[in-house]
Amino acid sequence: xxxxxxxxxxxxxxxxxxxxxxxxxxxxxxxxxxxxxxxxxxxxxxxxxxxxxxxxxxxxxxxxxxxxxxxxxxxxxxxxxxxxxxxxxxxxxxxxxxxxxxxxxxxxxxxxxxxxxxxxxxxxxxxxxxxxxxxxxxxxxxxxxxxxxxxxxxxxxx
Amino acid sequence: xxxxxxxxxxxxxxxxxxxxxxxxxxxxxxxxxxxxxxxxxxxxxxxxxxxxxxxxxxxxxxxxxxxxxxxxxxxxxxxxxxxxxxxxxxxxxxxxxxxxxxxxxxxxxxxxxxxxxxxxxxxxxxxxxxxxxxxxxxxxxxxxx
Numbered sequence: 693x694x695x696x697x698x699x700x701x702x703x704x705x706x707x708x709x710x711x712x713x714x715x716x717x718x719x720x721x722x723x724x725x726x727x728x729x730x731x732x733x734x735x736x737x738x739x740x741x742x743x744x745x746x747x748x749x750x751x752x753x754x755x756x757x758x759x760x761x762x763x764x765x766x767x768x769x770x771x772x773x774x775x776x777x778x779x780x781x782x783x784x785x786x787x788x789x790x791x792x793x794x795x796x797x798x799x800x801x802x803x804x805x806x807x808x809x810x811x812x813x814x815x816x817x818x819x820x821x822x823x824x825x826x827x828x829x830x831x832x833x834x835x836x837x838x839x840x841x842x843x844x845x846x847x848x849x850x
Numbered sequence: 851x852x853x854x855x856x857x858x859x860x861x862x863x864x865x866x867x868x869x870x871x872x873x874x875x876x877x878x879x880x881x882x883x884x885x886x887x888x889x890x891x892x893x894x895x896x897x898x899x900x901x902x903x904x905x906x907x908x909x910x911x912x913x914x915x916x917x918x919x920x921x922x923x924x925x926x927x928x929x930x931x932x933x934x935x936x937x938x939x940x941x942x943x944x945x946x947x948x949x950x951x952x953x954x955x956x957x958x959x960x961x962x963x964x965x966x967x968x969x970x971x972x973x974x975x976x977x978x979x980x981x982x983x984x985x986x987x988x989x990x991x992x993x994x995x
Contacts, residue, residue: 708865715872722879729882731994733902734909734959734987741979766967813969817917818897820968821990825899836901848972 735824739844755806755844756792758785760823762815771823782826789827789839810846889961891916891924897964898993909957909987913942915978917962921970932973939981953982961989 759772771778771785774792778784793805807827811820829838894916915935916924923930925938946956958978962971975986 708869712865712869712872715869715876718876719872719879722876722883725883726879730896731904731992732896732989733899733904733992734989735899735902737986737988738984739975739979739986740984741982760968766965811968811972813967813972815968816964817962817966817968817971818964820971821897821899821964821988824988825901829901831900836903845972845975848969848976850969 735821735828735843736841737843737845755808755842756789756827756840758807758809758823758827760809760811760815760819762812762819764814766814766816768815768819782822785823786826786830786839793839804842805840806842806844807840808844808846811849813849889914891918891961893918893922893924894961894963895965896961896989896991898991900993900995902990902992904992909959911946911951911956912959912987913939913956913978913983914959914961915974917960917966917971917974919963919965921966921973923974932970932977935974935977936981939978939983943981943983954984956983957985957987958983959987959989 757774760768761770761772763769768780771780771782773785773788776788778788789807809820809823824843827840828843829836831837913925918924921932923932923935925935925942928938930938943953943956946953958975960971960974962974978986
């Protein structure tokens with residue numbers, strides 16, 4: 693009895709080595725290809741060529757003009773909205789936008805206010821995105837309140 | 851002799867927990883792996899904004915332009931400057947037209963490095979406008995802080 697038992701038990705033992713080899717290969721493959729996904733989103737900008745724009749410029753509402761100036765290193769030196777100097781404060785910019793468009797309720801469709809961003813050529817793109825963030829809305833808790841959805845760029849300055 | 855052979859048996863450790871863990875790790879990495887990462891470019895570090903949300907539906911006919919810090923533009927693996935970009939855009943537009951859609955349906959996704967000169971991005975937009983593209987999406991990283 694004893695001998696038979698031992699024999700059977702030994703036969704049922706699998707050789708694990710090859711499986712573990714493959715498992716570790718797979719593991720290494722997935723670890724190496726692993727990349728933390730950063731969540732990304734878009735600011736949508738509709739900008740037809742300026743030529744077509746002048747035809748539709750009969751509306752009484754002129755776009756707000758946001759001027760951004762940079763130093764030679766590309767750092768932001770000043771912002772002005774409709775010739776109003778705002779320093780470098782994006783919160784103040786947002787406050788001014790709210791008071792200029794007179795309402796915090798979003799306007800659907802193409803009737804909303806429009807803003808034209810005019811930046812120095814070498815200003816870092818990051819500041820432009822911060823300005824777009826400031827004028828396009830703000831976060832109220834988890835809700836995003838939208839302000840200006842129509843954004844366009846002025847001609848690049850050389 | 852019999853005792854000796856028993857010792858060999860004992861030396862074989864129990865591999866079950868290790869294999870369990872290894873399979874768990876494989877399952878974890880398999881679930882998280884994302885092969886659709888072809889959109890990203892190593893030379894582009896996006897700016898971040900608190901307002902953006904990941905889009906619910908993917909954009910129609912995206913043309914993804916990566917703008918590196920020095921203003922170099924990448925489109926589908928080829929490198930362009932703002933001046934030569936028109937060639938690349940025209941071939942993308944040819945593909946869209948071959949599918950029976952108009953140029954206006956295309957979305958230009960601009961993934962620009964956060965320290966790129968804003969003027970370089972504007973030049974890219976200007977070139978795209980000149981080939982009648984008009985829907986642009988400025989891609990930014992979601993900032994959840």
